[in-house]
Amino acid sequence: xLERLAEWLALTSLSALIQTHNAWVIPxxxxxxxxxxxxxxxxxxxxxxxxxxxxxxxxxxxxxxDRFGPWLSGALIVLLVTGALMIIGEPRRELLxxxxxxxxxxVIVGTIIAAIFKMTLKSNEPRWEQKGKARSVKWLAILTLLxxxxxxxxxxxxxxxxxxxxxxxxxxx
Amino acid sequence: xxxxxxxxxxxxSHLATGIRDSLYLFPLLEAFHVFGLAxxxxxxxxxxFRLLGIxxxxxxxxxxxxxxxxxIWLAFMLTAITxxxxxxxxxxxxxxxxxxxxxxxxxxxxxxxMVIFELTSGRVVHxxxxxxxxxxxxxxxxxxxxxxxxxxxxxxxWIGFTTTKSQVPQAxxxxxxxxxxxxxxxxxxxxx
Numbered sequence: 001x002l003e004r005l006a007e008w009l010a011l012t013s014l015s016a017l018i019q020t021h022n023a024w025v026i027p028x029x030x031x032x033x034x035x036x037x038x039x040x041x042x043x044x045x046x047x048x049x050x051x052x053x054x055x056x057x058x059x060x061x062x063x064x065x066d067r068f069g070p071w072l073s074g075a076l077i078v079l080l081v082t083g084a085l086m087i088i089g090e091p092r093r094e095l096l097x098x099x100x101x102x103x104x105x106x107v108i109v110g111t112i113i114a115a116i117f118k119m120t121l122k123s124n125e126p127r128w129e130q131k132g133k134a135r136s137v138k139w140l141a142i143l144t145l146l147x148x149x150x151x152x153x154x155x156x157x158x159x160x161x162x163x164x165x166x167x168x169x170x171x172x173x
Numbered sequence: 174x175x176x177x178x179x180x181x182x183x184x185x186s187h188l189a190t191g192i193r194d195s196l197y198l199f200p201l202l203e204a205f206h207v208f209g210l211a212x213x214x215x216x217x218x219x220x221x222f223r224l225l226g227i228x229x230x231x232x233x234x235x236x237x238x239x240x241x242x243x244x245i246w247l248a249f250m251l252t253a254i255t256x257x258x259x260x261x262x263x264x265x266x267x268x269x270x271x272x273x274x275x276x277x278x279x280x281x282x283x284x285x286x287m288v289i290f291e292l293t294s295g296r297v298v299h300x301x302x303x304x305x306x307x308x309x310x311x312x313x314x315x316x317x318x319x320x321x322x323x324x325x326x327x328x329x330x331w332i333g334f335t336t337t338k339s340q341v342p343q344a345x346x347x348x349x350x351x352x353x354x355x356x357x358x359x360x361x362x363x364x365x
Contacts, residue, residue, distance in 0.1 A: 157201075
């Protein structure tokens with residue numbers, strides 16, 4: 001099914017356009033994607049460092065999320081757009097890759113955690129800000145950090161899907 | 174020892190051979206290179222935007238800097254180490270690559286830009302610490318920094334598209350016609 005979806009995508013006119021100019025279009029999209037990764041990852045890291053008490057002590061948790069939240073969601077949109085263009089431009093490379101699907105699953109988990117965090121911040125803030133009582137939210141910060149690091153790493157590993165051996169959906173390159 | 178001999182020595186070292194022979198090491202080095210550079214870039218943006226008055230405006234500049242500088246340096250070390258390890262696996266090819274050379278020059282310029290900032294606006298930071306924007310030298314440094322780092326990211330990605338494991342350029346000169354055409358042979362681990 002994925003094969004057929006990839007083949008159909010590869011025949012669309014946008015895909016044809018990207019493929020025709022692939023010598024510079026694909027590296028450009030990938031570069032913009034990495035620039036946006038820098039923003040998203042840094043925003044996540046800065047919020048997590050604040051939760052862990054390793055940076056930004058002078059700001060409350062709310063101030064920190066207000067400061068970095070808009071950059072996080074803005075750059076995430078750039079990531080979705082450039083990511084979609086990469087799928088359309090090289091459907092087989094992405095859709096038949098194990099790293100890609102693992103990465104997408106983690107993106108969904110990471111986004112859900114961020115959304116729940118944002119929604120419950122108001123009621124939990126007094127507890128999370130208390131010294132020594134915020135253990136659970138600190139574990140959550142470490143977990144989200146690991147999730148977003150894995151997302152970045154898996155993104156690059158899409159180019160090397162053969163390392164997964166038989167787990168890869170594609171032909172062994 | 175001339176350059177070619179040094180490059181050959183690096184490439185044939187145990188470390189380089191070990192990385193080349195491993196299925197996982199080069200991809201993982203590249204992945205953590207991206208992770209490190211993403212943090213270096215993103216945190217640099219925080220400071221540059223503060224200097225330009227785009228973000229974090231209500232925080233003193235020294236506060237913004239003290240929050241991020243140690244993380245920038247940690248991330249930079251990770252990026253540099255993974256970069257050097259990737260370089261030695263194919264030293265002669267990278268050394269002759271136009272985009273690799275441009276990237277190294279731009280990295281050096283980013284360093285010079287940082288030193289100039291420290292010697293100008295940075296030296297008198299206490300005078301404008303709480304202002305919404307930095308004085309002109311500081312703003313100039315911020316704009317240059319953004320342009321340099323974004324270009325460095327682009328150059329880095331282009332290195333992956335213009336090098337293969339088995340290809341050494343015939344002449345070290347740059348043929349501009351070939352820069353925007355992907356290499357014909359794709360065998361080996363061209364990191365695309």
